Amino acid sequence: MKFNVGGLDRILRIALGLALIVLAAIGSIGWWGWLGVIPLATGLLRFCPLYSLAGLSTCPLGARRK
Secondary structure (H helix, E strand, O other): OOOOHHHHHHHHHHHHHHHHHHHHOOOOOHHHHEEEEEEEHHHHOOOHHHHHHHHOOOHHHHOOOO
């Protein structure tokens, strides 16, 4: 699996995912807050399937893994 999520994109995904999960857990937002698992997972794994389908990458060339 190649990395296609880099630097700032990764940090934003993790922060957004955690924020949504915490808000859902404390009951501030509805069930859809649990969808924060998706950006959290893509940030932690550094791979986004949608980026792959679209041929996009925010990862620097030297940091990509084959």
